[in-house]
Amino acid sequence: MTARLSLYRKAEQELYKLDRSVKSDFYNFCHHFRENPELHGLRRKKLKGDSRIWSARVSQDYRALLARTGVDADGTESWLVIAVRHRKDVYEELQVAVNRVTGEIEFVDLAVVGDSALRRAGIRLTPAEPEPQAQPVEPVPEPAAGPESVEAPLLAAYDVAELRALGVAEQLIDLALAVTTSTELDQLVEGAPLLSKDVLYGLAAGMSADEVRKEITAPVELEQEPDLDDFAAALSRTKVTTVDDAVRAAIEEGDFRAWKVFLHPTQERIVHRRYTGPARVSGGPGTGKTIVALHRVKHLAEQLPPGHNKPILLTTFTKNLTTDLRLRLASLVEPELLARVDIAHIDQLAARVLGENTAPGRGRQRVYDQVALNEMRQLLAELDDRRFEAEFLVEEWEQVILGQSVPTRSDYFKARRAGRGRALTRPERAHVWKLIEQFTARLDKMGVETWGQAAERAARFEIERAAKIRDRRAYKEEVGGKDLIHRDNSSGMRYLGYRYQHIVVDEAQDLRPAHWKMLRAMADPDLTDDLFIAGDTHQRIYDHQVALGALGIQIRGRSSRLTLSYRTTKEILAEALRVVDPKTPKNLMVKDEKVVYDDLDDGIDTLAGYRSVLHGPQPVFVPYDTWEHELAGLAATLHTWRQELSTDEGGAPVDPSGRIAVCVADRDMVSQTMYYLETKAGITCAELTKEGPKGDGEVHVGTMHRFKGLEYQRLAIVGASDGIIPRTATIERYRTEDSARYEREQRKARSLLFVATTRARDALLISWHGTPSPYLPAGRVAAVTS
Numbered sequence: 128m129t130a131r132l133s134l135y136r137k138a139e140q141e142l143y144k145l146d147r148s149v150k151s152d153f154y155n156f157c158h159h160f161r162e163n164p165e166l167h168g169l170r171r172k173k174l175k176g177d178s179r180i181w182s183a184r185v186s187q188d189y190r191a192l193l194a195r196t197g198v199d200a201d202g203t204e205s206w207l208v209i210a211v212r213h214r215k216d217v218y219e220e221l222q223v224a225v226n227r228v229t230g231e232i233e234f235v236d237l238a239v240v241g242d243s244a245l246r247r248a249g250i251r252l253t254p255a256e257p258e259p260q261a262q263p264v265e266p267v268p269e270p271a272a273g274p275e276s277v278e279a280p281l282l283a284a285y286d287v288a289e290l291r292a293l294g295v296a297e298q299l300i301d302l303a304l305a306v307t308t309s310t311e312l313d314q315l316v317e318g319a320p321l322l323s324k325d326v327l328y329g330l331a332a333g334m335s336a337d338e339v340r341k342e343i344t345a346p347v348e349l350e351q352e353p354d355l356d357d358f359a360a361a362l363s364r365t366k367v368t369t370v371d372d373a374v375r376a377a378i379e380e381g382d383f384r385a386w387k388v389f390l391h392p393t394q395e396r397i398v399h400r401r402y403t404g405p406a407r408v409s410g411g412p413g414t415g416k417t418i419v420a421l422h423r424v425k426h427l428a429e430q431l432p433p434g435h436n437k438p439i440l441l442t443t444f445t446k447n448l449t450t451d452l453r454l455r456l457a458s459l460v461e462p463e464l465l466a467r468v469d470i471a472h473i474d475q476l477a478a479r480v481l482g483e484n485t486a487p488g489r490g491r492q493r494v495y496d497q498v499a500l501n502e503m504r505q506l507l508a509e510l511d512d513r514r515f516e517a518e519f520l521v522e523e524w525e526q527v528i529l530g531q532s533v534p535t536r537s538d539y540f541k542a543r544r545a546g547r548g549r550a551l552t553r554p555e556r557a558h559v560w561k562l563i564e565q566f567t568a569r570l571d572k573m574g575v576e577t578w579g580q581a582a583e584r585a586a587r588f589e590i591e592r593a594a595k596i597r598d599r600r601a602y603k604e605e606v607g608g609k610d611l612i613h614r615d616n617s618s619g620m621r622y623l624g625y626r627y628q629h630i631v632v633d634e635a636q637d638l639r640p641a642h643w644k645m646l647r648a649m650a651d652p653d654l655t656d657d658l659f660i661a662g663d664t665h666q667r668i669y670d671h672q673v674a675l676g677a678l679g680i681q682i683r684g685r686s687s688r689l690t691l692s693y694r695t696t697k698e699i700l701a702e703a704l705r706v707v708d709p710k711t712p713k714n715l716m717v718k719d720e721k722v723v724y725d726d727l728d729d730g731i732d733t734l735a736g737y738r739s740v741l742h743g744p745q746p747v748f749v750p751y752d753t754w755e756h757e758l759a760g761l762a763a764t765l766h767t768w769r770q771e772l773s774t775d776e777g778g779a780p781v782d783p784s785g786r787i788a789v790c791v792a793d794r795d796m797v798s799q800t801m802y803y804l805e806t807k808a809g810i811t812c813a814e815l816t817k818e819g820p821k822g823d824g825e826v827h828v829g830t831m832h833r834f835k836g837l838e839y840q841r842l843a844i845v846g847a848s849d850g851i852i853p854r855t856a857t858i859e860r861y862r863t864e865d866s867a868r869y870e871r872e873q874r875k876a877r878s879l880l881f882v883a884t885t886r887a888r889d890a891l892l893i894s895w896h897g898t899p900s901p902y903l904p905a906g907r908v909a910a911v912t913s
């Protein structure tokens with residue numbers, strides 16, 4: 128008799144974490160089990176708590192827990208491995224059940240739940256293989272009512288029926304209602320099915336039952352209530368992986384492959400849904416927005432008919448992230464599918480459009496905003512005009528005139544100037560327009576344009592192109608669908624069509640309004656799944672505010688939010704949240720956000736329910752008196768980290784290069800840090816540039832801007848001093864002159880520090896010299912400075 132063996136999703140994830148020798152024993156076990164599930168050496172036996180669960184021997188110490196899920200006509204049995212456990216952690220009360228919301232098979236592990244919570248819920252676990260030498264266990268006397276039992280339950284506001292309706296596994300409900308501390312809750316959810324985990328964390332993090340229902344339960348709910356006894360039907364809905372060589376490879380590669388194999392149910396729903404128009408996914412750092420974007424591209428590519436063109440665009444804000452996306456997508460999809468995807472960063476796209484629309488030799492050189500600002504200063508000096516500052520004028524141009532594609536002076540009189548701080552009278556607007564006209568003429572004459580201008584011009588060309596396509600379609604309909612040979616030949620429009628069928632955008636929060644207009648015009652608005660947008664406005668580090676609705680991109684009703692961080696530990700997240708929201712209380716409940724962030728539209732985005740299930744050391748905060756001392760302290764930390772990351776858990780040597788990074792506020796500090804580390808500390812460095820790390824130095828060093836979208840195992844943020852974060856010299860004057868701008872600059876600086884702190888996977892060090900940055904969590908700073 129032979130058997131087919133599948134792995135429950137959670138079992139596979141847990142396998143990643145087991146020792147290499149256990150993994151190898153498990154594969155031998157699978158081999159034998161598949162050949163003959165009744166083999167004597169496997170010592171298969173049923174558990175007492177649930178007759179559907181069997182335990183079988185993987186090795187001396189490890190057991191596989193399995194459920195039989197069916198038998199084929201030819202007698203081949205199907206088995207599901209629900210967990211691989213140390214024999215001490217196998218107990219008789221293990222149960223599998225069908226979840227009433229998802230209809231999937233669920234397995235609840237009570238072995239990880241703390242004693243106090245079990246006791247309070249009246250549950251006792253019986254080991255399936257008691258230690259032979261163990262003395263009979265004396266019943267533990269109920270403790271006298273102490274501080275533990277008088278504490279109010281964390282979820283006191285909810286009852287059994289509510290938790291059940293939200294999808295919490297039946298076995299966990301009483302326990303969940305009994306927990307009183309977040310540590311107990313952590314223990315409880317560790318062995319919980321994903322949906323239960325999400326719901327309980329969401330409620331504990333302050334989301335209301337309605338929010339949880341809408342954001343967590345509804346996306347994974349079956350249309351019809353499942354039959355809770357139909358195990359076979361439930362199995363067909365449950366995510367399992369057939370045990371084969373691919374899984375073996377995935378498990379051997381460890382956690383780093385995990386994202387390719389599994390999506391969290393919420394991620395999966397977002398990836399596979401059919402959207403009737405533009406859709407958006409938001410979520411805090413590390414919640415898998417990029418992963419979702421990549422899987423979305425894969426999903427869309429898989430639906431395409433064969434062909435040689437590239438109907439899918441995958442775009443993002445920066446060049447280095449584009450390289451990263453390309454590499455990750457290449458490892459996710461087959462080359463034939465990859466070939467159907469155009470991967471380009473947003474400025475590159477704009478440049479392509481301009482290239483197509485510009486006669487050879489007539490192109491303009493693109494320059495950074497600083498060059499334009501210098502030109503404006505020069506112009507004002509020549510005119511001896513002091514009514515407005517150069518910065519104000521360039522911003523007015525960028526944000527109002529270019530931002531809203533204001534074509535004429537009379538349109539400028541009517542333009543919305545929300546968020547620009549000071550109001551302008553009509554004569555003032557007339558004067559501003561005149562100065563800006565002179566300034567742009569000057570740039571023209573020099574043969575240069577800013578990236579903002581380029582984006583705006585590209586958007587205009589694309590909008591015209593889209594108008595022609597629509598016009599052609601309308602005409603074709605009018606003439607009853609006949610070929611338009613005469614008309615097409617004369618206008619060169621025969622092959623004109625939308626450039627892409629699907630566009631997927633990552634890091635959307637930083638795109639300019641003109642970029643959105645260009646993208647909108649590049650995909651057919653009449654088709655489904657046209658635009659898929661991933662971004663987090665808490666991480667906006669450039670000054671490009673947008674309201675997508677006003678730009679013709681209607682995402683309302685098609686927005687989803689991810690809340691579980693896969694990158695950052697709880698400990699790091701708690702500190703990071705205090706950077707963007709100084710009001711965040713210690714227990715990570717984000718309720719009353721003071722600093723408000725938009726949702727790329729007219730609404731507000733929040734990080735409510737944003738959480739992590741990963742644990743690690745507390746971030747370290749270190750004060751220094753001078754920059755020189757701070758660098759010396761950094762070098763010492765980096766030496767320790769390098770040493771610690773030079774061997775794996777089994778003691779085998781590994782190369783720590785590229786797993787440690789140092790983040791500073793500006794380019795000067797990058798040079799100083801690299802110089803110090805290389806010449807005085809014997810640590811090789813690679814600078815993080817727009818194109819990614821330059822060279823193969825062990826430690827990556829870069830400004831905060833360069834860290835967008837990246838992640839490192841260990842990260843040091845140095846020079847986090849007052850005056851540097853934020854750059855007081857640059858923004859202080861706005862405090863009185865332009866309070867709206869001052870607030871924007873502050874928020875940008877906060878977001879930068881937030882982005883930086885959330886790049887760390889396992890360990891984070893933040894240091895400063897002199898007075899600490901006002902954005903650092905006050906409690907932490909006080910603890911190390913007092």
Ligand SMILES: Nc1ncnc2c1ncn2[C@@H]1O[C@H](COP(=O)(O)OP(=O)(O)OP(=O)(O)O)[C@@H](O)[C@H]1O
Nearest residue numbers: 385386389390391412413414415416417418693836
């Ligand atoms: N379903 C998953 N299984 C395992 N790992 C995952 C999963 N989803 C995301 N991750 C991991 O979490 C980390 C963060 O993912 P990703 O970069 O997509 O997050 P993000 O939301 O785009 O972050 P940021 O906003 O900071 O750029 C990555 O290491 C990724 O591999």
